[in-house]
Amino acid sequence: MTRDISDSAAERHRQKMVNRKTVQDAEVAEKTIEKGLLMINTGPGKGKSTAAFGLALRMLGTGRRVGVVQFIKGAWSTGEQQALTLFGDKVAWRTMGEGFTWDTQDLKRDVMAAAKAWEEAKVLMADETIGLLILDELNIALRYDYLPLEEVVETLSNRRPDLHVIVTGRNAKQPLIDAADMVTEMTLIKHHFKAGVKAQAGIEF
Secondary structure, eight states, X not given: OOOOOOHHHHHHHHHXXXXXXXXXXXXXXXXXXXXXXXXXXXXXXXXXXXXXXXXXXXXXXXXXXXXXXXXXXXXSOOHHHHHHGGGGGGEEEEEOOOSOHHHHOOHXXXXXXXXXXXXXXXXXXXXXXXXXXXXXXXXXXXXTTSSOHHHHHHHHHTSOTTOEEEEEOSSOOHHHHHHOSEEEEOOOSOOGGGGTOOOOTTTTO
């Protein structure tokens, strides 16, 4: 069922869209900088890594390679890993974490795993065939001081100019936020977990 639209209403809408397009086109034309972006997906809401992997698909669609380093996750198989590895050598996937700290219960082991993941991240940053690098849950590793924050921020800030990097995880540190080009905070409004719904394949992993 559609509502009736008068000719005058249709014309007012057309003129409004013409004006909006003029403003939009002018704003787009002003943007001339092209560079690799440092992006952060943080906040208590669901979807931080999910959004990053969506961008990975977009990058793959342009023909460029994607790198993924998982700093915390790694104790279980995930749908995104199985899907993206179908792209073969177009995706460099490195699962370096051993699970959340409450699972490992071993601080030295967690710090060592994070250090290895960071070294692998630096290797992928230097790989000129990589167009996008996802540092999944790096914010968690920084939150728990598994890695030196100053070194991480400096290295990311001084990466090669054409490399896009996405950092995910809750509680992004302020110095990293300050260094970023874009920061998105996922806000939790409602979550099915609170209603007793367990993590499900294809939704949470």
